[in-house]
Amino acid sequence: MKFLRASDTALLAQADSLEQAVELNRAWQNIAGIRELVPGASTVLVHFDPARVTAEALMTQLESTDVSTSCDGQARHITIPVTYDGEDLASVADLLGLSEESLIQRHLAAEWTVAFSGFAPGFGYAKSSDPIFQVPRRSSPRTRVPAGAVGLAGPFTGIYPRESPGGWQLIGHTRDLLWDIHREPPALMAPGTVVRFERETRDGVVVSGAPSATHDDAAGEPTPAAVSSSSPDGNALTVISPGLQMLIQDTGRAGHAALGVSTSGAADRTAMRQANQAVGNHAQVPVIECIGAVELEYHGAPSVAVVTGAMGQMQLTATNGAHHKVSGGLPFAVDSGDRLSLGYPQRGLRYVLAVRGGIQAESALGSLATDTLAGLGPSPLKAGDHIAVGDPEAAPYAVEPLGVQRDLPAPGDTVDLAITLGPREDWFTPAALEALVGQDWEVTTRSDRVGLRLLGEVALERRVTGELPSEGAVTGAIQVPPDGQPVLFLPDHPLTGGYPIVGAVTRQDLDLAAQLPPGVRIRFTVPDPAGRQHGSNGTEHLPLNGTEPGDPR
Known part of the structure; x- marks a missing residue:
């Protein structure tokens, strides 16, 4: 097991396999100082509270945890009806050397276990023991994938809970509702769930003997209603x-x-x-x-x-x-x-x-x-x-005017944002790492609460060109898509992603990052450029920048 720095308040534990990542995620649930765990295809992202535990002490405790005693109880079993009419069905069958019907039968015969969730609420990454399912993502993601679309990517099958962009290969669709906050659990494909698919023959999936709602009942609209269209009685x-x-x-x-x-x-x-x-x-x-x-x-x-x-x-x-x-x-x-x-x-x-x-x-x-x-x-x-x-x-307190309002940047200004490198800086060339901190990055108009889309004169060139298995990402992560122009994640970013993250903005600069309008230029700085330090047992120990206690990110 190897620990990589994901930010100044998060570690990325690199496991040997999906199975080990699942075991680690179960075993680490109740360790003091951990705020949240985000399992991935072969990793576990560990958010920690630096006011309660240092990164070094936490790594030592994580290493010594006995994972053999972890148990998740009896698995939950569900069956989901699918209509196999996906746009990529023929091309995936050809890629795997199967006929369309043979591919469908293999998908139906396999028992799928949801290993982890990510990308969107209710999106479960389910893996089977059938080795045939190893499917690359689309080279060009779709800008719109409908709710209920059933897709394949890598060794996983997944179902889009709501309409969104996506790069998975689509083989069919289901009318079952994947996400419902009024259901327990809200995610139909929650981690640990054992899933079998069947050809569409009925109206809804059966979970523990009770039928669930379908997409005809609720199409994943934002919930709940925030306001009233008629004036409320009070303030x-x-x-x-x-x-x-x-x-x-x-x-x-x-x-x-x-x-x-x-x-x-x-x-x-x-x-x-x-x-x-x-x-x-x-x-x-x-x-x-x-x-x-x-x-x-x-x-x-x-x-x-x-x-x-x-x-x-x-x-x-x-x-x-x-x-x-x-x-x-x-x-x-x-x-x-x-x-x-x-x-x-x-x-x-x-x-x-x-x-x-x-x-x-x-x-x-x-x-x-x-x-x-x-x-x-x-x-x-x-x-x-x-x-x-x-x-x-x-209200519990007296009115208290602020002393001095912060001096925020205007378009055309240049601001410094402190970052930590990692967890995947080794996926990039030395020239790319120099460009990351050696040039200005302009905030573009394509930015939103998901992330700041940045533009630099020199794109970041990758040294490793393969596909990265999905892994957790922190707020402030600097993710690099194939075009080499980074995206700086803000609060509404996806939990997991498949593009490498070269660094992350430190917690003290996250609020400033959220206030950068298009036209502002960013200069990334590395306040602690010290290299990786290795423990005596071979585990990589990474010194993290100090940080003040505060709200979890």
């Missing part, structure tokens, strides 16, 4: 103009990696904490995160609001027509009928709005965070939506 914000994007966010939903659910949450957690502190809320109370020029109207009892994060022209218009300038980080009073207008940010990208009493909505898996990739949490806000706000009298 509320009404969206007049949502700008480019307006979302409800909190600290996210950590602890659900086994279901393929990432933490998500506020992109700029510093701005969220500052906003809640300024109006007297608990630090974790939900806020509104928005991009672009926006306008909202407040209704209800007199309260207090604040805007942090991005900086731009901000104004409050009272019901009598009077205009009041709003300054970032300074709480301001709001009364029923007041309108808040935020101009397009001049510095930074994301405004964060907090109201005393907190934003209220229905939660999904214990969080109000909107995960734009997974489709979890409240839907993006639109004009006419009414957002419930809590009672300002229930």
